[in-house]
Amino acid sequence: MQKLDEIWKLMPNDVGKRIKDECVLQHEQIQEIRLRVLRPLFVKTNKNKYFLKDGENDWIVTNRHIKEAVEKLGGYSLYAFEEELKQGYLTVSGGHRVGFCGRAVLEEGRVKTLRQVSSLNIRIAGEITGCAEQWLPYLFENNGLCHTLIVSPPGCGKTTLLRDMIRCLSYGISGKESYNVGVVDERGEIAAMKDGVPQMDIGPCTDVQENCPKAEGMLSLLRSMTPDIIAVDELGKEADFIGVEELLHAGVTLISTVHGNDMGGLQKNAKMQKMLEKMENGRVLFLSKTNGIGTVEEIWDTQGNKRYERGGKPCLLRG
């Protein structure tokens, strides 16, 4: 059963009720809710994706719905979320991510904030306990954990897999020792912290640096918490890679996610290629949605050997 109470609190009452009637009562797992002004309410579940109906006609989202949802999502305090609005997304209680689209207000050529929000995309955070367990053996070489990258296009379950890897390594699951894991949770999606307490199970030996830029957070954790592993979500900015470089020199194991499709695509990205070269004997997991969200397609090592292929035999698996 999905824990969606936080989401219903943040939705206009009639929108929440409509979705509950249509999807929750049908025992579907909601993955995404999209509200667009004067267009039908869209819901994507584990079984289907559809526009909700009001009798014969589509159930139309009005300006009032968007305004009310924006106020509630921002805790009636938009001034407190200017930075998030500028980035175009906000992570709400429970780790669910809300993307905004509207009219950008520019200052000196840069986005200062968003006004007249016209579309909202609410991505429901999924916690699938145990989803990483079968892949952990591929991440070890001579009983040592390798640097690991989880790669996929958006919406394929990178963060969910990363969160469960953190949990497994923190608990010491699969007969492995327990590691001290430092997490830089820039967008609050991994641990979904509330008043300093993680809302997701990330294990007993995990320290979370919340709401902090990745590069600064990684270095801060390195100095302050002596972690065995540092986990971050969605590397992408120049500064992130500089932070990673320092981390790799410090002998801490990195587990991270990045957007991408395949090994060829990663190697075409100069920053990524440089990072892969520095990750000696690292592992790269590629995810897709082929057999549902979180399908592991391939696992490579950074020397260019394929260690696993979906449908094929696992090769070069050493513990």
Added chain:
Amino acid sequence: MFIEGIGAILVVSATTLVGFAFAAKEKYRLKELEEIERGILLMKNQISYLGTPLAALLEQISWKTEGVAGQAFQNIAVRMEERQGDSAEEIWESTWLEVEKKSYLTAVDLEELTAFGRTLGFLEKEQQEGSIDMLLHYLQEKQERIKKRLDKNGRLYYSMGVLSGLLLVITLL
């Protein structure tokens, strides 16, 4: 004669109390406006320097303010945390209208407070600070006026109470 004496004492006491009540009403209103101003000033600082969301900052402010102001801030914080209203305006207005019955605030004071509530929730930091300044200006101006009025008329209310009682007693006797 004995009964007349008791009656005279009761009449003078009653009119004196009415005089006291007139002065006290203004004093209590002043005290409430002072508490609201203190809360709103704290709110401004929290928004300007820390960017704290309304529910959290109103909760903190409610611990530092007394009377109906503290009660109102507390109720608003809880309702915002629970997302009980469609908008901040709705929560702010309904809460102040509820505490109105227990307070000495006038209809004009409440109108200013609800007008401020209409700016809550959707403004950027600078705009929110501007709307807070407008409310603070009103609160400070009202307090000045009440203080002047109390200085000028405070004793007059008491004296009027006693004297009108005496006048009534003399007339009736």
